Amino acid sequence: MKAALDVALPLLAISLAGWLGFASMVNASTADTASDTKTTTQTQGRPSLERQRKNAEQQARPDIEKQRKETEQQAKKNLDQDAIDAIRETEKAINAIAANKNDEALAAIERATGKINILLARNPGTALIPVDAEVDVLDTAPQDSQAILDIAKDASRAVDDKDYPTARILLHSLMSEIHVRTYHLPLATYPTALKDAARLLDQKKNQEASAVLLTALNTLVAVDRVTPIPLLRARDAINEAQAQRQKDKNAAQKSLEIAKHELERARELGYAGKDAEYPSLNDQIANLEKQLNAGGDATSVFAKLREKLDAFVKRASGDDHH
Secondary structure, eight states: OOSSOOOOOOOOHHHHHHHTTOOOOOEEEEEOTTTOOEEEEEOOOOOOHHHHHHHHHHHHOHHHHHHHHHHHHHHHHTOOHHHHHHHHHHHHHHHHHHTTOHHHHHHHHHHHHHHHHHHHHHOTTOSEEEEEEEEEEEEOOOSSHHHHHHHHHHHHHHHHTTOHHHHHHHHHTTOEEEEEEEEEEETTTHHHHHHHHHHHHHTTOHHHHHHHHHHHHHTOEEEEEEEEHHHHHHHHHHHHHHHHTTTOHHHHHHHHHHHHHHHHHHHHTTSSTTOTHHHHHHHHHHHHHHHHHHTOOOHHHHHHHHHHHHHHHHHHHOOOBO
């Protein structure tokens, strides 16, 4: 299994509004039993179970949460404001059409087209422009390698039996990753949609124009990238072993055992599972263990191992797929 999975997803326009901060508050009317008058109030739901789970994970694993935040910050820095503005103007055009305000809709389309022209001039060889990103920790995989193998076999049998719903559930339980999903505006098709919508509005075909714009929003492309958490834990364990090697040799050896275990988990979970780097890294850790037992200076060995593992983490996390 590749480290990252390609997923091209049509996106609902109504969801797009939520990504870009257009979500509206829900109002509820309640009766005043004394005066029988109605008061409109904003409703706020209780935190979802998913949010509670995420909060618990963040507190339990601050190291992973720190990595997630760093990944999120980097993903947000890569977003293009002109592309975001083009989508917002498209939303405004759709709303104006719904309100039968064609002049406002055309003005919004014109502004969106201006933003698209800037993007085309600035990115002549780029097909996809990032407009939003979501970063989540997905860590459902067992700690035990044999349990991972058993689930993988069950998933393989489910695929062979064409029982894809069961296979999807099983494969979901083999995830241990920081997952980045970035939504992109496709420069190849978006400008044409804006032109077609403007033409239809000139012809007073409001419904058709709105449909064209909605279709444009629905064709945002989702690109997924994952960073395997077991590789991050292996790296942390190696750093911990280096920090402990002078004070507590046994603790350092235990940290190296953790690193080997996490490398094995990463391989069994399919994160570049057939990569030849895995046996090479294990050999280097074994060599490091011998050096620690012998009491020699392992500074250079630690440095080479960290460099090798850093490069592997980057490579295993670096493929974008859509």
